[in-house]
Every structure is written in C-alpha cells, then in structure tokens.
Amino acid sequence: MLILSKYLKSRQKLVDAELRRRLPGAKTRPATIHEAMRYSVFAGGKRLRPVLGLAAAEACGAEEKKDDIGFTNALALGAAVEILHTYTLIHDDLPCMDDDDFRRGNPTCHKVYGEGIAVLAGDALLTLAFEIVADIKAPKRYPLADFVRELSDTGGSRKLIGGQVMDLEGEGQGAEITPAQLRYIHESKTAALLTTAIRFGGMAANATPKQLEALTVFGHSLGLAFQVIDDILDVTQTSEKLGKSAGKDQAAGKATYPAQFGLEKSRAEAAMLTARAREALQVFGARGERLREIADYLLDRDY
Numbered sequence: 001m002l003i004l005s006k007y008l009k010s011r012q013k014l015v016d017a018e019l020r021r022r023l024p025g026a027k028t029r030p031a032t033i034h035e036a037m038r039y040s041v042f043a044g045g046k047r048l049r050p051v052l053g054l055a056a057a058e059a060c061g062a063e064e065k066k067d068d069i070g071f072t073n074a075l076a077l078g079a080a081v082e083i084l085h086t087y088t089l090i091h092d093d094l095p096c097m098d099d100d101d102f103r104r105g106n107p108t109c110h111k112v113y114g115e116g117i118a119v120l121a122g123d124a125l126l127t128l129a130f131e132i133v134a135d136i137k138a139p140k141r142y143p144l145a146d147f148v149r150e151l152s153d154t155g156g157s158r159k160l161i162g163g164q165v166m167d168l169e170g171e172g173q174g175a176e177i178t179p180a181q182l183r184y185i186h187e188s189k190t191a192a193l194l195t196t197a198i199r200f201g202g203m204a205a206n207a208t209p210k211q212l213e214a215l216t217v218f219g220h221s222l223g224l225a226f227q228v229i230d231d232i233l234d235v236t237q238t239s240e241k242l243g244k245s246a247g248k249d250q251a252a253g254k255a256t257y258p259a260q261f262g263l264e265k266s267r268a269e270a271a272m273l274t275a276r277a278r279e280a281l282q283v284f285g286a287r288g289e290r291l292r293e294i295a296d297y298l299l300d301r302d303y
Contacts, residue, residue, distance in 0.1 A: 004290075004293045004294070004297060008046070008051060008294075008297075011050075011051045011055075012047045012051060014054070014064075014075060015047040015050045015054075015075070015079060015082065018075050018076065018078070019041055019042070019082060019083070022076075022079050022128070022132055023037060023038055023041060023083075024037070032113065032117060033117060033121060033124060035113075036112070036113040036118065036120075037121045037125055037128075039109065039112060039113070040086050040089070040103075040109045040121060041082070041083065041086050041125070043103060043106045044103075044104030044105060044106065045082075047078075048298075049078065049082055049085055049193065050077075050079060050081060050082050051078070051294070052194065052197055052198050052201065052219075052294060053197045053200050053201030053204075054071070054074050054075065054078060054201060055201065055290045055294060056074075056199075056200075056202045056205075056207075056215050057070055057201040057202065057204050057205040058205075058287070058290065059202070059281075059288050059290070060201070060205035060206070060207040060208075060284075060287075061205055061206075061287075062074060062201075062204070069137055069139070070139065070204050070206060071204075071205070072137075073139065073204035073205075074200065074204040076132055076135065076136050077132075077133065077136060077197075077201070077204055078197065078200070078201070080129040080133050080151070081129070081193065081196065081197040081200065083125050083126075083128055083129045083132070084125065084126055084129040084151065084155055084193070086122075086125055087121075087122040087123070087126045087129070088122075088160060088164075088193075089103060090108070090118050090119075090121055090122040090125070091119070091122045093108040093109065093110065093118075094110055094115060094118060094119070095110070097164070097168070109121055109122075126155065129151065129155075130148065130151065130152075133147050133148055136204070139204065139205070139206040141206045141208075142206070146203065147200065147203065150196055150199065151196065154192050154193055154195075154196040155193075159187075159188045159192040160188060160189060160192060160193060162188050163184070163185050163186075163188025163190075163192070164189060166181065166184060166185045166188070167185050167189060167254065170185065171254055173255065177255035177260065179260065181255065182255045182256075182257070183224075185255060186223075186224055186227040186228070186257075187220070187223075189227070190223050190226060190227040191219070191220050191222075191223025191224050191226075192223070193223075194219055194222060194223035195216060195219030195220050195223055196219075197219070198216075198218060198219035198222075199212060199216055202215040210283060214280045214281060214282075214283045214284070215280075217276070218280040218281055218295075219277075221273045221274070221276040221277035222273070222277040222295055222298070224273050225269075225270045225274045225277065225295075225298065225299065226298055227257075228257045228266055228269050228270040229270050229298065229299065229301055231257045231259075232257070232258055232263060232266050232267065233301065234256070234258075235263065236263070257269060270299060274295050274296070274299040277295050278292050278295055278296075
C-alpha cells in the first residue's frame with residue numbers, strides 16, 4: 001500500500017502541473033471567471049480519473065518519459081477529463097441542482113463567486129476540455145475524431161447529463177426507483193466518465209482492440225463500484241469526513257443503493273463489481289497490477 005500511495009502522489013503531482021499549465025492564469029482578463037475556474041479545479045480531489053488514465057496507458061506500454069507520446073497524450077487527456085469533471089461538480093452544486101454549500105471541504109463555487117459566475121465557470125471548463133483534446137497528437141490506431149466523439153458522447157444528454165436528469169426526477173422516490181433506473185443513473189453520472197478516462201489512457205498509448213475492450217469492462221465495473229461506495233459513505237460518514245454535506249441523498253429521498261438494497265447488500269455489490277473489474281485486467285498480466293491495486297484501494301475506503 002505504501003508503494004501505491006507513492007505512485008498516486010507522484011501521478012497527482014503530474015496531473016496538477018498539467019492542469020496549472022492548461023488553465024488560463026487567474027489574472028487573465030476577465031480575471032473573475034478564471035479565478036473561479038482555478039478555484040474549483042484546485043479545491044482538492046485525488047485526481048482519480050486522470051491517475052487511472054495514466055495507469056491504463058502504462059498498462060498498454062506507455063512510460064513516464066518526455067518523448068513518450070503515449071504518456072504525454074494520456075496526461076493531457078487526463079487533464080481534459082478532470083476539467084470536464086469539475087464542470088459537472090460546479091453545476092451539480094448549484095441551488096437548482098443538488099444545492100450544496102461545500103465540496104471537498106471548501107465552499108462551493110457559487111457560494112464564493114455567485115451563481116452566475118459559477119454557471120459560466122462550468123461552461124468555460126467544459127469548453128476548455130475539448131480544446132485540450134484537440135491539441136493532442138493522435139496515435140496511429142485512433143484518429144483525433146475518436147477522442148472528440150468519445151468525450152462528446154460521455155458528456156452529453158445520453159450519459160452525464162441524462163443521468164443528472166434522471167437523478168433530479170428521482171428525488172423523493174427513493175426505494176420506489178427500479179433497480180434498472182438506479183443502475184442507469186449510476187452508469188451515466190459516474191461510470192461513464194470514469195470509463196472514458198481509462199479508455200483515453202489506453203487509446204493514448206495505442207491500445208489494441210482487445211486491450212481497449214478489457215479497459216472498458218474494467219472502467220465500467222469500477223465506476224459502478226465507486227458510486228455504490230459513495231452512496232454508502234453518504235449514509236455512514238460525517239460531513240467533515242466526506243468534505244461535503246453528509247446524508248443529503250437520504251434526506252432528499254434520492255435513488256441510492258442503500259435506499260434500494262440496504263447497507264449489507266450494497267457492500268456486497270461493491271465487492272462483486274470490484275472483483276469483475278479486476279478479472280477484466282487479466283489480458284495485461286503484470287502490467288495491470290497498478291490498476292488492480294487502485295481498484296482494491298477504492299473498495300477499501302473507510303465505510
């Protein structure tokens with residue numbers, strides 16, 4: 001676990017440096033919007049999605065070298081995914097959505113800059129994500145259009161936005177939501193972007209079709225497990241521990257795994273999904289070990 005901890009910290013530093021390089025400076029005119037963008041991006045977070053993307057690239061043969069285009073692409077794509085993810089968090093926290101005052105232990109963007117600037121900061125981050133994707137040097141097997149199309153599909157009305165719509169419409173229904181509806185929400189809101197982050201890492205390193213399929217199964221299973229565990233933590237942990245308001249899902253009657261199945265079955269589901277994710281990595285042999293370790297680390301979060 002100590003080796004994994006060092007790996008995660010080293011990759012987080014690389015991602016943060018890439019994010020600082022890619023985001024406009026805080027004093028760039030108009031300063032307010034760029035301050036708000038940087039505030040939200042650097043408000044904390046473990047950079048899970050870009051780190052998983054880098055680990056996926058390494059599983060496909062990329063190495064941390066300046067002249068390794070696969071690793072360089074994976075780092076840029078990871079920054080794009082993290083920036084798009086931050087946009088979703090800003091908008092999710094708005095009063096018209098989840099109405100949260102804290103995110104990662106800090107006041108949310110709209111509490112610091114106002115709702116109007118928060119909306120625009122999210123919009124600007126979403127746009128910047130595509131700008132970054134457009135800058136990469138496409139590998140032989142995957143043209144640039146594949147990356148743009150993938151991020152568009154993930155961030156659009158059939159996945160991220162669609163999941164948020166279903167989440168909003170499901171408020172107050174709780175256990176009345178069907179298991180299929182609950183799975184759709186979690187697949188769309190959480191698993192989709194996490195899967196894209198991992199696929200991007202593989203594609204950046206010119207993954208074979210077999211490798212990319214394995215990474216897709218891994219990402220989808222891990223993404224669902226991650227959300228199940230988040231649902232559990234919302235019930236079992238304090239706001240201080242979570243860095244955001246605890247118990248809000250339950251209070252709003254939202255569709256969650258604990259509300260649907262109870263804590264014991266939810267924990268069993270998370271373990272089953274993690275096992276499925278690990279199994280998908282067999283094609284990588286020893287090169288997939290880092291991804292396996294991250295999957296176990298996420299399952300073992302304090303819940």
